[in-house]
Amino acid sequence: MCSGTIPVTKTPGIQRRRKSRFGCRNCKLRKVKCDELRPCCVKCQIYGVICNFGFNVPDFQSLPEERTKKNVLKQFTIPSPQSxxxxxxxxxxxxxxxxxxxxxxxxxxxxxxxxxxxxxxxxxxxxxxxxxxxxxxxxxxxxxxxxxxxxxxxxxxxxxxxxxxxxxxxxxxxxxxxxxxxxxxxxxxxxxxxxxxxxxxxxxxxxxxxxxxxxxxxxxxxxxxxxxxxxxxxxxxxxxxxxxxxxxxxxxxxxxxxxxxxxTMHESMPIEGINGVLVELRQLCMLEETSTAYNNPYFRVAQGLSELLAVPVGQATLGKAMKFSTKIRGEFKILLERKDPIALTLLYLWYTRACECRWWIDIRATYEIPAIRTYLQRYYQDWGHVQKLLPRVDIGSL
Known part of the structure; x- marks a missing residue:
């Protein structure tokens, strides 16, 4: 159970701990007592840095980390480091x-x-x-x-x-x-x-x-x-x-x-036209050479999404993914709140690629991708430009 906010009380007579004479440099710089366990002390493992008893390892060099669920879970087969x-x-x-x-x-x-x-x-x-x-x-x-x-x-x-x-x-x-x-x-x-x-x-x-x-x-x-x-x-x-x-x-x-x-998230984009916008998105969003953010509410979002979809599968960066989200404002945001089918389709396509970047995007995409697809198939089954985009899994093939 989580603790609440409580008042501080002073604790007199705290005994001073013996300083470590042979600890690693990281612990000395952090002014914590090193447990001197070689080749890597527990304190450095918890802090997330490579232990440096020797002089060939820089101070506070981050531990390498695999991002797959399997490898993340493996590290929890060791005893809990709570103490x-x-x-x-x-x-x-x-x-x-x-x-x-x-x-x-x-x-x-x-x-x-x-x-x-x-x-x-x-x-x-x-x-x-x-x-x-x-x-x-x-x-x-x-x-x-x-x-x-x-x-x-x-x-x-x-x-x-x-x-x-x-x-x-x-x-x-x-x-x-x-x-x-x-x-x-x-x-x-x-x-x-x-x-x-x-x-x-x-x-x-x-x-x-x-x-x-x-x-x-x-x-x-x-x-x-x-x-x-x-x-x-x-x-x-x-x-x-x-x-x-x-x-x-x-x-x-x-x-x-x-x-x-x-x-990358905030870099400027073309103010007019369809250059760089995928053909399928041009058709879906009714974009033309004269389209701008002022006469078409999908203009900015379609541009940002096209850049993301053009990246090979598995290589999307957080900057590219979040560039789309910075364009969700104004009239497009209102359309999304009203469950506009075109706005929902653009969000659906974004989820399918942005979920590659971070787990905290994937956790929402896991639930909302099937919900959006079901909603559009149920209520907008006659919208051809929408329906042909929904079954796609490899969106990079657009």
Missing amino acids: SIGNCIWVADGATFYMLNTHDQDLFNRFQCRTLHSLGGPEIVEIHNRHLLALSFKHPFLWHGMLAVTAVHDRYLGITPTHRRSFCETYHWSQCTSLFKKSLGQPIKEEHKDPIWAAASTLGILGFASINACPLEETWPLGPPDPSDLEWLRLAAGKMRLWQLVDPLRETSIFTPMADTFV
């Missing part, structure tokens, strides 16, 4: 205090060893290990976000014996959201910009991935209207508004290693 971090971990921002219990510490270990490496490339791991981990002790919403994402990842991998949101997942997501909103109510100082962007990104992942498993007929767009329908779109829109405030590409940002991904 390797302290019995009591506190995080505080001056107004809010939170203590991680044993279950939270287990979640944190899995985040460091597994989930962190599944969120992006080496640059994500580097940003977390060099900056965000330390910042999380000052900003509890970052801790709650890490634990919530790990709980969702457990569910995706089948470690949690349920496909519905767990209490712990819901609790940490709620706490992350509540504390994050409170921080946005204060003036945003320079030192707060990076934690805010990290939290916004985490909430974006949670909004996308934290979907309750439910029968096909209850899944959007087949199911009855629900306030959470397309909530991930609203969170994405809010995140983009924060972009202007915190500018993760500014010179002092810790996120500059991700500049290439950000640039």
Whole structure:
């Protein structure tokens, strides 16, 4: 069961631990007691870096990580490392205090060893290990976000014996959201910009991935209207508004290693015409040489989707995938909320390729791909341009 927010009490008379004289450099730099287990100490394994007793390994070099479910699950055949971090971990921002219990510490270990490496490339791991981990002790919403994402990842991998949101997942997501909103109510100082962007990104992942498993007929767009329908779109829109405030590409940002991904997501596109748009999408969206974003609501989305579908299967990048989502706004967003058949088909096609990129996209695509296909086959069976795209699995063949 997850612990709540409780007041801090001082504990006098804590005995000073003997410093390790023969520990690895990583532990010395982190100022933690190395267990001196060679060739790789437990502390480095938990932290997610290659141990460096010798001088031939750089400081804080990330462990290589396979992304397949099979290899991720294999590492959990070893004993739980819960006892390797302290019995009591506190995080505080001056107004809010939170203590991680044993279950939270287990979640944190899995985040460091597994989930962190599944969120992006080496640059994500580097940003977390060099900056965000330390910042999380000052900003509890970052801790709650890490634990919530790990709980969702457990569910995706089948470690949690349920496909519905767990209490712990819901609790940490709620706490992350509540504390994050409170921080946005204060003036945003320079030192707060990076934690805010990290939290916004985490909430974006949670909004996308934290979907309750439910029968096909209850899944959007087949199911009855629900306030959470397309909530991930609203969170994405809010995140983009924060972009202007915190500018993760500014010179002092810790996120500059991700500049290439950000640039791909937001790079400019043709303002008119059908150059680069796949023939099937031109027909579906009724695009012509004179089409623009002003006279055709599908224009931008069709362009972004065409770029993604043109990438060979299995080689789609997160930047290419999320470029599509940045175009879902304005009239197109309204059409999607109204379950417009063309808008739904474009979203369906995006899911079939974006799910290759990250597990947190795949978890939603698993439920909404069959629901969208069933909805369109049931209510728009006479729409030829829609129906001929639905059965496709290898969308790269378009």
